[in-house]
Each structure stands twice: as C-alpha cells, then as structure tokens.
Amino acid sequence: MFADRGYEAVTLRAIAKEIGYTHAVIYQHFPDKWHILAELSSETIGLLIQNFDAIAAKHPAPKERLFATSRGLIQFCTAHPQQFRNVFFGPENRNGIRAGQYINDIGTPLFQRFVQLFFDVARDEGLPSRDDIVVAHTWWYTIFGLATLMVIQGVVPDLPDQNLVVEQTIATLWAGVQVVPRLPKRAVSKRPGRSSAAKQ
Amino acid sequence: MFADRGYEAVTLRAIAKEIGYTHAVIYQHFPDKWHILAELSSETIGLLIQNFDAIAAKHPAPKERLFATSRGLIQFCTAHPQQFRNVFFGPENRNGIRAGQYINDIGTPLFQRFVQLFFDVARDEGLPSRDDIVVAHTWWYTIFGLATLMVIQGVVPDLPDQNLVVEQTIATLWAGVQVVPRLPKRAVSKRPGRSSAAKQ
DNA sequence: TTGTTTTATCACCATTGGTTGCAAAAGCGC
DNA sequence: GCGCTTTTGCAACCAATGGTGATAAAACAA
Known part of the structure; x- marks a missing residue:
C-alpha cells in the first residue's frame, strides 16, 4: 500500500481495514507508523x-x-x-x-x-x-x-x-x-566571493 | 520554517503564530499548505x-x-x-x-x-x-x-x-x-532473464 | 472448572489541515 | 463627521489522523 499510494496517503485505519482488524491492533506489532x-x-x-x-x-x-x-x-x-x-x-x-x-x-x-x-x-x-x-x-x-x-x-x-x-x-x-586524471588540487575558495562551502 | 524544520513538521498554526495571526488568515492568501x-x-x-x-x-x-x-x-x-x-x-x-x-x-x-x-x-x-x-x-x-x-x-x-x-x-x-565512446548498442534484454525493463 | 495470558476492540485524546459565519476595521464618496 | 461597502481577522467548528488506555473476549494452562 505504501508502494502504491505513498506513505502519507496510507492511513493506519486503511491498513487495518485491509487486513480485517482495527487500527489499534497494529500498535501491538509496531511502535508507530514509521x-x-x-x-x-x-x-x-x-x-x-x-x-x-x-x-x-x-x-x-x-x-x-x-x-x-x-x-x-x-x-x-x-x-x-x-x-x-x-x-x-x-x-x-x-x-x-x-x-x-x-x-x-x-x-x-x-x-x-x-x-x-x-x-x-x-x-x-x-x-x-x-x-x-x-x-x-x-x-x-x-x-x-x-x-x-x-x-x-x-x-x-x-x-x-x-x-x-x-x-x-x-x-x-x-x-x-x-x-x-590527477586532480587539479583546485582551490574553490580562491575567489573572494561571498559565503560558500556551506556544509549543512 | 520549512527550511529549518521540514514541511511536515511545520504546522499552519505555528506559521500563523510566527506572523502574529490566526491560521485561518493564511487561507486568504494560499489555497492550501502545499x-x-x-x-x-x-x-x-x-x-x-x-x-x-x-x-x-x-x-x-x-x-x-x-x-x-x-x-x-x-x-x-x-x-x-x-x-x-x-x-x-x-x-x-x-x-x-x-x-x-x-x-x-x-x-x-x-x-x-x-x-x-x-x-x-x-x-x-x-x-x-x-x-x-x-x-x-x-x-x-x-x-x-x-x-x-x-x-x-x-x-x-x-x-x-x-x-x-x-x-x-x-x-x-x-x-x-x-x-x-561510441555506445555499444548493447541489448539489455538479450539475456532471457525474468522481467526487466520496468519503465514505471 | 479455575486462573492467567494473549488478542482484539471500543471509546477516547490531541493535533492537524481546512471551512464558515461574523464582527471589527479600513476605505471611500459626500 | 456620516453612511455605506469592502477588506481583514478571528473564534468556533469540522473531519481525519496518529496514538493511547481500559476492557472484554478468546486462548491457553492447571
């Protein structure tokens, strides 16, 4: 169902209905949806x-x-x-x-x-x-x-x-x-431009 | 806020609070969150x-x-x-x-x-x-x-x-x-293996 | 027949995206 | 200032969602 409709679009109740149970029962097998x-x-x-x-x-x-x-x-x-x-x-x-x-x-x-x-x-x-x-x-x-x-x-x-x-x-x-090729050992930050090298 | 916390984690009410309004006001400017x-x-x-x-x-x-x-x-x-x-x-x-x-x-x-x-x-x-x-x-x-x-x-x-x-x-x-290089014009499906070439 | 453990359910909760009706406020012609 | 229209904002509400007990039914063991 995740593969068909995508994670967000699939509701736990829909899963439960598919397997013929209530959605609460799923939490006895998995801690959460994720x-x-x-x-x-x-x-x-x-x-x-x-x-x-x-x-x-x-x-x-x-x-x-x-x-x-x-x-x-x-x-x-x-x-x-x-x-x-x-x-x-x-x-x-x-x-x-x-x-x-x-x-x-x-x-x-x-x-x-x-x-x-x-x-x-x-x-x-x-x-x-x-x-x-x-x-x-x-x-x-x-x-x-x-x-x-x-x-x-x-x-x-x-x-x-x-x-x-x-x-x-x-x-x-x-x-x-x-x-x-041998890497040119280029200096990216040679140019004095504004902030680069953001690394998240 | 989307960039900081991610789309799903940001609630419309949180956005509204940030700009000092109620979340209902947002719907006068955008049809929906997306x-x-x-x-x-x-x-x-x-x-x-x-x-x-x-x-x-x-x-x-x-x-x-x-x-x-x-x-x-x-x-x-x-x-x-x-x-x-x-x-x-x-x-x-x-x-x-x-x-x-x-x-x-x-x-x-x-x-x-x-x-x-x-x-x-x-x-x-x-x-x-x-x-x-x-x-x-x-x-x-x-x-x-x-x-x-x-x-x-x-x-x-x-x-x-x-x-x-x-x-x-x-x-x-x-x-x-x-x-x-000239492409080898390889035939992927030459081998008689099972289903390949799935194209979504 | 008893006591215990598993299994499933129902009712409930907080939160979310989204809607609606209404009142305050802002514009505007005069 | 006054009356009228339009805009702007809000509280209340809705349906759906992920998630949580309390409880009853079933399964099991003695």
Missing part, C-alpha cells in the same frame, strides 16, 4: 542486495561485473520506484532518521560490496588510479544519483531515452576512469 | 537560476564555465539542503505533483541553459561527440544526482571529503566526454 515503513524498507534493501549478488555471480570478469551491477541497480530502482523513494527519501521518524539510515547496517554491506568490486576492476584492468576509494565513490554516486533522478519525476524535463542515458553514463564513466 | 511551499520553491529555483547566470557570466571560456557552473550547482544545493529537498523531493499535492514539477516553467530554463552551455563546450573544445544532447543529459544528471546524494543523508555511508568527490566526478566526466 516503523512499519522501516520494516518494509529493510526487506527492500535485502532484495536490492540479493539482486546485486545475483548479477555479480553471473559475471566473473570484474569489468563486466561492474557494468552489469551498475545497470542492475538502476533497473531495480526504476522497477520499484516508490519503494526506492520510501527508503531513501521517505519520511523521517521523530529523531530525523530516514528508513534508509535506520537500516544502515543492512545498506552498508551493499556499498562495501561495490567498493570491493571496484577495487577488483582497478586491479584487473590496471586502472591508473591513485585514490581508488574516491574513484569508487565517484562511480557509485553517479550511478546512484542517476537512479534517483530516474525515479523522482520532475527534476529534469524532456529526458530522452532513459536507457541511452544510462549507457552513455556508464560509457563516459568508464572512459573517464581509464584516464583518471 | 501552495505555500510551491511559492517558496519558486523563489528557490529563481535563486538557483540567478546563481547559475552569475557564475556563467564570470567565466567566458566555455569549458571553465561548464566546470564552474557544475561546481556552483552543487554548492548551491549543499548550501540550501532543505530547500532543495522540499522542491524536488518534497510533498506532492493532491494531484501527485511536486513543487519542482509544478513550477517546471521556471525549472526548464535552467536545464536549457545548461544544454546550450554544453553545446558551446562541445563546439569550442571540438568534442568528438555525436549525440551531444545525450552527453549533455549525462553530465547534467551526474552533477544533479551527485548534488542530491550530498543533500540527502543516509544513502551512502562513510563518504570521504565531499569536495574531493565533486572534483573527481567532474574530472572523470571531462575525461570521459573527451573520448565519448
């Missing part, structure tokens, strides 16, 4: 990890594994857009924690798997990188960010064929990491 | 465009303009994280429209500016691209997605220096677009 979403989010991330592992298992060559899992992540997100939104961009509990953060114990392994995968690629392909961990972040952020934008509508209008953008992104990333 | 956010979002996007133009004006060389506006977008987003979230990931109105979509008339110019900028870069630098518009999307999505992940906490744990990731991303993108 924890229902947290439970579901945990399952979603579990599926995401399963998906990641299944794809990785099919591709022994690291480079192909990197490509396939990157595509797989995006496919998974666009296949379950509302779940993805609920997990990472959904409501916060009274402590300002989102479900994705709350179950970070589960989410972290996914990211760590990816970092390991990228290290494998760097070794196997002899990538000329020095800061592999930063480059790994770059790749991951790019893919994850792309998945996000494809799931959340209205950020960018008139997007062409999504698959094309995904492939172009991966191809561009790959071309980029093969060169992996 | 439209207050829409109005503020409109201002936010206006600032974003101003910011974009100001940065662009300072950099006559297209390549530097591309770099500077890319950094500027991310800086703006991380400097106003809650506004950014409210605009693009905030609540939907009863028609399922987010503020960012609602004021798309304002948001679209920003994207179009960027596309034009990228075309300038491609011409000026003699980029070997064929599908400039797709590559432009790629760059834009990557930067925008990166900004998103830096604003929404909890998606990726243990991020290293944010500035480093930004610079690495831009450098990688730049290295990539200078090569701009």
Whole structure:
C-alpha cells in the first residue's frame, strides 16, 4: 500500500481495514507508523542486495561485473520506484532518521560490496588510479544519483531515452576512469566571493 | 520554517503564530499548505537560476564555465539542503505533483541553459561527440544526482571529503566526454532473464 | 472448572489541515 | 463627521489522523 499510494496517503485505519482488524491492533506489532515503513524498507534493501549478488555471480570478469551491477541497480530502482523513494527519501521518524539510515547496517554491506568490486576492476584492468576509494565513490554516486533522478519525476524535463542515458553514463564513466586524471588540487575558495562551502 | 524544520513538521498554526495571526488568515492568501511551499520553491529555483547566470557570466571560456557552473550547482544545493529537498523531493499535492514539477516553467530554463552551455563546450573544445544532447543529459544528471546524494543523508555511508568527490566526478566526466565512446548498442534484454525493463 | 495470558476492540485524546459565519476595521464618496 | 461597502481577522467548528488506555473476549494452562 505504501508502494502504491505513498506513505502519507496510507492511513493506519486503511491498513487495518485491509487486513480485517482495527487500527489499534497494529500498535501491538509496531511502535508507530514509521516503523512499519522501516520494516518494509529493510526487506527492500535485502532484495536490492540479493539482486546485486545475483548479477555479480553471473559475471566473473570484474569489468563486466561492474557494468552489469551498475545497470542492475538502476533497473531495480526504476522497477520499484516508490519503494526506492520510501527508503531513501521517505519520511523521517521523530529523531530525523530516514528508513534508509535506520537500516544502515543492512545498506552498508551493499556499498562495501561495490567498493570491493571496484577495487577488483582497478586491479584487473590496471586502472591508473591513485585514490581508488574516491574513484569508487565517484562511480557509485553517479550511478546512484542517476537512479534517483530516474525515479523522482520532475527534476529534469524532456529526458530522452532513459536507457541511452544510462549507457552513455556508464560509457563516459568508464572512459573517464581509464584516464583518471590527477586532480587539479583546485582551490574553490580562491575567489573572494561571498559565503560558500556551506556544509549543512 | 520549512527550511529549518521540514514541511511536515511545520504546522499552519505555528506559521500563523510566527506572523502574529490566526491560521485561518493564511487561507486568504494560499489555497492550501502545499501552495505555500510551491511559492517558496519558486523563489528557490529563481535563486538557483540567478546563481547559475552569475557564475556563467564570470567565466567566458566555455569549458571553465561548464566546470564552474557544475561546481556552483552543487554548492548551491549543499548550501540550501532543505530547500532543495522540499522542491524536488518534497510533498506532492493532491494531484501527485511536486513543487519542482509544478513550477517546471521556471525549472526548464535552467536545464536549457545548461544544454546550450554544453553545446558551446562541445563546439569550442571540438568534442568528438555525436549525440551531444545525450552527453549533455549525462553530465547534467551526474552533477544533479551527485548534488542530491550530498543533500540527502543516509544513502551512502562513510563518504570521504565531499569536495574531493565533486572534483573527481567532474574530472572523470571531462575525461570521459573527451573520448565519448561510441555506445555499444548493447541489448539489455538479450539475456532471457525474468522481467526487466520496468519503465514505471 | 479455575486462573492467567494473549488478542482484539471500543471509546477516547490531541493535533492537524481546512471551512464558515461574523464582527471589527479600513476605505471611500459626500 | 456620516453612511455605506469592502477588506481583514478571528473564534468556533469540522473531519481525519496518529496514538493511547481500559476492557472484554478468546486462548491457553492447571
């Protein structure tokens, strides 16, 4: 129901009616509404990890594994857009924690798997990188960010064929990491402009 | 107040108290709570465009303009994280429209500016691209997605220096677009796996 | 049959977004 | 100043929501 109508639109009484109970009974299983979403989010991330592992298992060559899992992540997100939104961009509990953060114990392994995968690629392909961990972040952020934008509508209008953008992104990333330019050690704050570097 | 505490946490009565009125008075100026956010979002996007133009004006060389506006977008987003979230990931109105979509008339110019900028870069630098518009999307999505992940906490744990990731991303993108590999025309659906290509 | 624990419900609460009718106030022509 | 209209603000109210006991029914154990 959360996936169909969104978290806010689903009322506890509606859930109760769906399962043939009164809404009060739900509080014997969950401390509050938010924890229902947290439970579901945990399952979603579990599926995401399963998906990641299944794809990785099919591709022994690291480079192909990197490509396939990157595509797989995006496919998974666009296949379950509302779940993805609920997990990472959904409501916060009274402590300002989102479900994705709350179950970070589960989410972290996914990211760590990816970092390991990228290290494998760097070794196997002899990538000329020095800061592999930063480059790994770059790749991951790019893919994850792309998945996000494809799931959340209205950020960018008139997007062409999504698959094309995904492939172009991966191809561009790959071309980029093969060169992996030395960072220019640029000083952002060199210009005496007004306040920048706000860090929230 | 929305920027401080978040949309849901701010009650209309709290707003009314802040301005020294009753909450009923607000409905003489806005049809509902959501439209207050829409109005503020409109201002936010206006600032974003101003910011974009100001940065662009300072950099006559297209390549530097591309770099500077890319950094500027991310800086703006991380400097106003809650506004950014409210605009693009905030609540939907009863028609399922987010503020960012609602004021798309304002948001679209920003994207179009960027596309034009990228075309300038491609011409000026003699980029070997064929599908400039797709590559432009790629760059834009990557930067925008990166900004998103830096604003929404909890998606990726243990991020290293944010500035480093930004610079690495831009450098990688730049290295990539200078090569701009021919897309492999990969057939995602070649493998007979189960349902993919879900398009929401 | 007893006593105990689980399960579900009903009635209730405070708060929220939103509406309505009415009175005070502000404008305005004179 | 006076009478009239329009604007502005408010108190009271509404329905719905998340959440909370007190209590009764059911299940279980002896």
